[in-house]
Amino acid sequence: MMPIYILGLHPEASICIHLEEMTNAMLTELQNRKLLKLFCMYDGDQNQYLVQKDFEKIAIKIAEVKNIGSRSPKLMGLKERYAQVWKSLSSKADDSGDKKVCLSEWLAYYDEILGEKEKYQEEVQALMKLIFDVFDDNGDGQLSQEEWAELFQVYNIHPAYAPDSFEKLDANGDGVLSREEILTFIDDFFCGDDANAIANSMFGPY
Numbered sequence: 001m002m003p004i005y006i007l008g009l010h011p012e013a014s015i016c017i018h019l020e021e022m023t024n025a026m027l028t029e030l031q032n033r034k035l036l037k038l039f040c041m042y043d044g045d046q047n048q049y050l051v052q053k054d055f056e057k058i059a060i061k062i063a064e065v066k067n068i069g070s071r072s073p074k075l076m077g078l079k080e081r082y083a084q085v086w087k088s089l090s091s092k093a094d095d096s097g098d099k100k101v102c103l104s105e106w107l108a109y110y111d112e113i114l115g116e117k118e119k120y121q122e123e124v125q126a127l128m129k130l131i132f133d134v135f136d137d138n139g140d141g142q143l144s145q146e147e148w149a150e151l152f153q154v155y156n157i158h159p160a161y162a163p164d165s166f167e168k169l170d171a172n173g174d175g176v177l178s179r180e181e182i183l184t185f186i187d188d189f190f191c192g193d194d195a196n197a198i199a200n201s202m203f204g205p206y
Contacts, residue, residue, distance in 0.1 A: 026111045028193045030200070037206035039106050041155040050089070050101040055082040061154045062134055078134075085130065114190060124186060128179065142176035152204070161204035168198045 027035070042050050044057055059078035068074045093101045093109035101109075113119050134154075135147045143151075148169075149162040169177055169185055188199035200206060 027107060027114070030193050030195060031110075031114075031190075032107060033206050034189055034200060035107055035110050036103065037203060039103055041157060041203060044156045048103060050086075050106070051099065052083065052086045052090075055086040058082055058154060065150050065153050066137075081130070081133075085126075088126075110190075120190070124183070124190070127186065128183060131182070132179065142178050143182070144176055145170075148177060155203070157204045165202055165204060169202055171198075 039050070040046075042054055042058070044054055044061075056079055059075065059082040062068070062078055063070070063072070063075045068078075089109070090099065090101060093105045095105055095108070096102075113123050131151065132141065132143075135143055135151050137147060145163065145166045148166045149159060151157075152159050152162040152165075166177070169181065171181070185199040185202050188194075188197050189202055192199060194200075
């Protein structure tokens with residue numbers, strides 16, 4: 001049986017959610033779709049909610065992609081880093097207190113974040129730092145096509161979409177994505193409402 005890829009995710013992370021039942025009315029339809037994609041990137045076991053284990057699995061995937069040993073201090077550091085990401089998210093988004101973040105809580109969290117400039121800037125800066133700390137192997141402040149593809153592998157996005165995504169984002173054709181370029185696209189991903197914007201599919205189909 002052929003695998004079915006939904007939202008451009010790996011077959012083991014494919015997920016189908018009736019978004020119309022969970023959308024946040026304050027966000028636009030396009031924002032809801034993009035934020036669903038982001039949610040699915042973290043929800044690797046496709047159970048439609050996020051828990052601490054999902055973030056630990058991301059750390060383990062990074063170690064696999066980067067060939068970091070299972071007993072390496074680097075892996076312990078990654079697990080701690082992603083545990084902190086989960087702790088920050090759950091403390092703000094887990095309204096029900098059940099130690100899970102469901103899609104409706106996720107969307108409500110981002111609705112609040114996107115409505116307050118200071119909170120949004122803190123969120124984006126934290127995301128940018130995480131991306132470059134983890135994937136910018138040589139610390140040059142840029143991501144190569146190979147490093148961008150690793151991000152796709154780690155976050156449950158089908159690797160077939162990485163080259164096309166990179167090519168579209170690399171508007172000047174210099175073979176790398178700078179911090180400034182990625183920040184511009186991330187801003188557009190979260191805040192933009194142009195259905196034809198390149199940033200909409202920076203993480204593959206949505």
